């Protein structure tokens with residue numbers, strides 16, 4: 001087979017990036033439709049239901065447990081390993097065809113499915129923390145830590161977004177297109193530079209209500225993750241800061 005020219009190589013890479021972005025966009029769309037359906041049908045648990053031990057309305061399995069978190073695989077006893085293999089088998093039987101990933105609550109060994117199971121509600125502590133973030137005044141310090149990125153979306157619109165400067169690439173696979181007013185896959189991204197260096201003073205991004213809810217959920221899961229995985233602390237903290245910055249920006253918009 002003839003060797004590809006540089007131009008052909010670039011064309012192929014661009015086609016691949018577009019395909020991937022479209023796939024992410026579709027996945028995001030499916031997740032959004034699920035969330036709307038769950039809200040409509042009352043599948044989400046209230047905090048009271050959740051704390052009272054009501055099982056997941058998606059799969060019927062428990063959400064709360066009293067087990068301590070399992071040790072890493074290398075330090076598991078034979079019994080722990082057997083239990084884990086059993087749970088994996090059950091998960092595959094129930095959700096082998098779902099292909100949307102999985103989640104679990106710390107302390108409970110049951111694994112839930114993103115396609116079938118709505119994630120648990122936010123607790124009062126988390127909600128309080130989020131409210132603080134949403135309604136606290138915008139921090140100038142945080143703004144200093146934001147970079148501007150130029151993104152090309154699947155609709156071919158080019159938009160600018162901010163994110164925390166600890167990222168070396170743009171971290172969101174899907175974002176809101178302000179032209180189409182629809183969430184779109186990000187095909188390519190280019191770092192423009194620090195927000196404070198921009199000639200026209202730009203405000204940090206102001207996510208819409210759906211985006212805000214997603215960011216809130218992301219904040220909760222990022223914080224839970226931070227607790228569990230101290231070794232990834234720096235990266236996760238960067239992500240939390242970035243989401244905080246976005247939420248803060250939105251709150252200050254009065255939205």
Ligand SMILES: [Zn+2]
Nearest residue numbers: 056059112117
């Ligand atoms: Zn479930």
Ligand SMILES: [Zn+2]
Nearest residue numbers: 095098113116
């Ligand atoms: Zn499932």
Ligand SMILES: [Zn+2]
Nearest residue numbers: 155157177180
């Ligand atoms: Zn667009």
